[in-house]
Amino acid sequence: MMPPGAWPPNGGFVSITRTTLQPGMQVDRYGGRMVNGVFNDKGTYVAQAGAPFEVRALPAGDINRPYTVYEVVKPLPADMGPAIPWFGQPGMGAQYKFTDGIDDLITQGYLKRLP
Numbered sequence: 001m002m003p004p005g006a007w008p009p010n011g012g013f014v015s016i017t018r019t020t021l022q023p024g025m026q027v028d029r030y031g032g033r034m035v036n037g038v039f040n041d042k043g044t045y046v047a048q049a050g051a052p053f054e055v056r057a058l059p060a061g062d063i064n065r066p067y068t069v070y071e072v073v074k075p076l077p078a079d080m081g082p083a084i085p086w087f088g089q090p091g092m093g094a095q096y097k098f099t100d101g102i103d104d105l106i107t108q109g110y111l112k113r114l115p
Helices: 060-064 102-107
Strands: 017-021 026-030 033-035 038-040 045-048 067-072 076-082 094-097 111-113
Touching: 102 111
Parallel strands: none
Antiparallel strands: 017 076, 026 045, 026 067, 033 038, 045 094, 067 111, 076 094
16 A cells, blocks of 8 residues: 555556657646746656646646646657556656656757747
């Protein structure tokens, strides 16, 4: 039995496939924070842009975190799979996990933040 509020097993994936996101694809996430007036996002998980919150299987309070859309600029390897139903959410939406955090991927030229 997992303690209340614990993150799901297997990195939150029902199953995992290695894939490469292609330039032009838009992804989004709830997360990141303002530090000294600058937005920082060290997160490594995203979903297809516009995916409903419930299919991401995030804690309910995350809907109040900053929502940001990113565009893939150059081919970007990622783990992909459906989100495990968790936190009282149905899950099963496609999610992607990167090896590096969002800010690093922007610096490396893989992603750009959209307005």
